[in-house]
Amino acid sequence: MVAHKPSSVDQLVELIATASAEGTKLELRGGGSKAPIGADREAQIVDMRGFSGVVDYDPPELVLTVRAGTPLADVQKLVESQDQMLAFEPFDHGPLLGKPTGQATIGGVVAAGVAGSGRLTAGSARDHLLGFTAVSGRAERFVGGGKVVKNVTGYDLPKLVAASWGRLIAVTELTLKVLPRPRVTSTMAIEGLGHHQAQAAMAVAMGSAAEVGATAHLPAFDGRPALTLFRIQGFSPSVAARCAALPGIVGAHGRAMALPEDEAAAHWIAVRDVAPLASAATLWRINLPPTGGPRLVDRLAPLGACWLFDWAGGLVWLGFDGAPALVRLAAETEGGHAMLMRSPDGIRNSVPMQHPRAPGVAALEARVRRAFDPAGVFETGRFLDMPDAH
Amino acid sequence: MSLKMPEPDAAVLARRDDIVEALRRIVPGEGVISEEAELRPFESDGLTAYRQPPMVVVLPENVTQVSAILRWCHEQGVKVVPRGAGTSLSGGALPLADGVLLGMAKFNRVLDISYDDRIAVVQPGVTNLAITKAVEGAGFYYAPDPSSQIACTIGGNIAENSGGVHCLKYGLTTNNVLGVELVTIEGEVLRLGGRHLDPAGLDLLGVVVGSEGLLGVVTEVTVRILPKPETARAVLVGFPTVESAGQCVAEVIAAGIIPAGMEMMDRPAIHAAEAFVKVGYPLDVDALLIVELDGPAAECDYLIEEVARIASVNGAVSLRVSNDDDERLAFWAGRKAAFPAVGRIAPDYYCMDGTIPRRHLPEVLRRMALLSEQYGLGVANVFHAGDGNLHPLILYDAHKPGDIERAEDFGNDILRLCVEMGGVLTGEHGVGVEKRDLMPVMFSQADLDHQQRVKCAFDPQLLLNPGKVFPTLHRCAELGRMHVHGGALPFPDLPRF
Ligand SMILES: Cc1cc2nc3c(=O)[nH]c(=O)nc-3n(C[C@H](O)[C@H](O)[C@H](O)COP(=O)(O)OP(=O)(O)OC[C@H]3O[C@@H](n4cnc5c(N)ncnc54)[C@H](O)[C@@H]3O)c2cc1C
DSSP states (O other): OOEEOOOSHHHHHHHHHHHHHHTOOEEEESSOTTTTSSOOOOOEEEEGGGSOSEEEEEGGGTEEEEETTSBHHHHHHHHHHTTEEOTTOOOOOGGGGTOOSSOOBHHHHHHTTOOOTTHHHHOOHHHHEEEEEEEETTSOEEEEEOSSSOOOSSOOHHHHHTTOTTSSEEEEEEEEEOEEOOSEEEEEEEESOOHHHHHHHHHHHHTSTTOOOEEEEEOOBTTBOOEEEEEEEESHHHHHHHHHHHHHHHTTTOOOEEOOHHHHHHHHHHHHTTGGGTTOSSEEEEEOOTTHHHHHHHHHGGGTOEEEEEGGGTEEEEEOOSOHHHHHHHHHHTTOEEEEEEOOHHHHTTSOSSOOOOHHHHHHHHHHHHHHOTTOTTOOSTTSOOTTOO | OOOOOOOOOHHHHHTHHHHHHHHHHHSOGGGEEOOHHHHGGGSOOSOTTOOOOOSEEEOOOSHHHHHHHHHHHHHHTOEEEEESSSOOSSSTTOOOTTEEEEEOTTOOOEEEEETTTTEEEEOTTSBHHHHHHHHGGGTEEOOOOOTTTTTOBHHHHHHHTOOOTTHHHHOOGGGGEEEEEEEOTTOOEEEEEOSSSSOSSSOHHHHHTTSTTSSOEEEEEEEEOEEOOSEEEEEEEEESSHHHHHHHHHHHHHTTOOOSEEEEEEHHHHHHHHHHHOSOOOSSOSEEEEEEEEESHHHHHHHHHHHHHHHHHTTOSEEEEOOSHHHHHHHHHHHHTHHHHHHHHSSEEEEOOOBOOGGGHHHHHHHHHHHHHHHTOOEEEEEEGGGTEEEEEEEEOTTSTTHHHHHHHHHHHHHHHHHHTTOBSOSSSOOTTTTGGGHHHHSOHHHHHHHHHHHHHHOTTOOBSTTSSOSSOOOHHHHHOOSSOTTOOSSTTSOOO
């Protein structure tokens, strides 16, 4: 496989121009931690790690500009040193996909639209990407968005670019919003709830003034009872008051108790890395309205699916070796969509990774992609949604 | 006025009667307005310096009609300008002489509310405040709160990606919208997003929000609703200098505090507001800061102390902490009435909306004062201080010859200054016609072309709200061309790798 590692924008421009003229396909890659997602493809790899390093970090302005190939871990270390964070909690997908940790780059997590358990309250990559510098499929250098936290000048191209999976443009530099790190984090948990009750408890908590920042549900696993987790963060007097209030708020569903810090941290990591579903060969990530989560489980658990809830039930991780069509139908029935994250080669190479869109939306998406990449330089066939991909 | 709209198409104007007739077939009865006198109320939006009666107004009642109108206009090559409540401050809803004005006022119903999913589904003509009214009985609210919230519609908010004093903590419209139903210029009805977080595939919803009515007509909206914070408290702090107020803002954020709102006013704005609402603003200070904290009582009480401490350290000369909601609202009364208050000290005012990195605030104000002298026009400043979003209000008198032009030139210079300082032309009001011709100050031609190609993907004939946002709309066929033709490589001499 041919691989390139440009380290200047000029080289990247040249590379894309050449590919466009010659009809070769380019796969933009950061650390490659998410490369196993999607179908096999024949494309030349463009390793973006040549674009590395911090361009500008201005903690009081809450703004960070960094080159796209900078390791995520480095960025996180940097903002932590200033008591700040990337509030969308980007994380490394390595463990989920059988790859080593520490490979993810900041550009990669943004391009995959990654968000952690705090998504409900803190947003995902789309909500924190303020601007970018990039080279489009037309081999033209351009910028989108801005470098201040509040901006509506022109189209909000950063929104399109977050979660675009490298199909629009090659981003060389990103400007992200950063936020202060919470001083205190506490987690409370209810043991032993079924999935309907867990969802109801999470809904009550999210609808309350306790300002729960994240809530997830792990079904019983490996001898441990089911756990419904509630994360409360902030300044210590506030956290103490909210933790004191929560048991009353969710009391109708069970007894919420504080978890020791390290135990809680381990559970949140298990949620993030989908650890309880580690042995499932096929793993789905389903976005849906939270109340749809338990109904989806009712349909698929009897067929052998295992699962866990994040985002108060609005994100269902599902391990299911049955027919993909059943999962997609169940997600659609609940008004959501299902992404295929991990599966045996046969499935991966025949089932599109992203949930198919309605024909009108799919056609519009294709037109938007052609607007940035008219020759389809970045259409590698990975997504199995282009009739002419191969 | 100095900005030119596209030349009206004589052929379209000549067909006016047929166009009115065709629209009447789609929307019977009073939904089509064509009498000259009745078109008047639609000739302008919140940017009142620009006026242009539309060719015809149509007020559809359902998505079938919207779709039929757009399909017909598309087939006939007739331009369409969508309109909500017409409060845009950038001329986004300014009609075209040869265009149909598509008013969404009749789409005024709340369709569905789910407290368990924390969403509300509403029609686009529902006002921003009406969403909160619909859910507040259950203890919820819709967070983005533009000062125009009694009047402006959620459809307009989506088009402008509107903010408000609370968006520092809770985000702009884009962070609070989950889905829309959008009708394309071809009349196709699409659903982008839904009742869940993060759409499948490309985030088209993300680019529709803030697209100023150029990409499609929104006919249904799903927004997130939040539980109302248990309490809110505010501090009102006076500073001898803008620098010390700015330093206080920076230190509040450095202390890890993201207040629900953090607003600043300069001396002219303070005096105008106090004269108008008489709530006891200190008059001997150069900058006034209102910081609001919300959340559980324990948090507000703790943080209000912190903020007060930081303010004192930074040389606050007056400091009041609200003890109850009446007092808190009194603190806000002057700020919320700043526009009408300024309206009392000058016959007209022109509201700007640039954003800058906060640390440049003192310098920007200094240079703004110089510009004020140079143009001979006063300026009062209110800011969303937490996020560096400025609202300079330029004072002028439309009846004085040359004043409008000078106000515009002054405003343009302020916006150029914002960009020079690393900021942007608009933080929440949108580009519209107002800042259209300044876009090249911030973006190169390649940047603008990449944006316009998105427009072409949605509306290749450029029929939706033309004359807004882009200084020049290139024909889509022209823009679509690649610079690499038939295998001929640019830079043939560079080494291959
Ligand atoms: C006194 C005052 C205070 C204000 N304060 C604020 C503030 O604090 N923060 C802020 O952000 N803004 C503020 N604004 C600006 C304005 O209220 C907002 O931009 C608002 O979102 C406009 O909504 P509207 O319904 O009036 O839209 P309109 O003015 O009617 O239209 C605005 C744009 O939206 C498009 N549009 C409207 N409806 C649709 C639809 N259904 N589909 C597609 N496109 C559509 C129009 O074509 C136009 O481009 C203020 C305005 C005034 C007059």
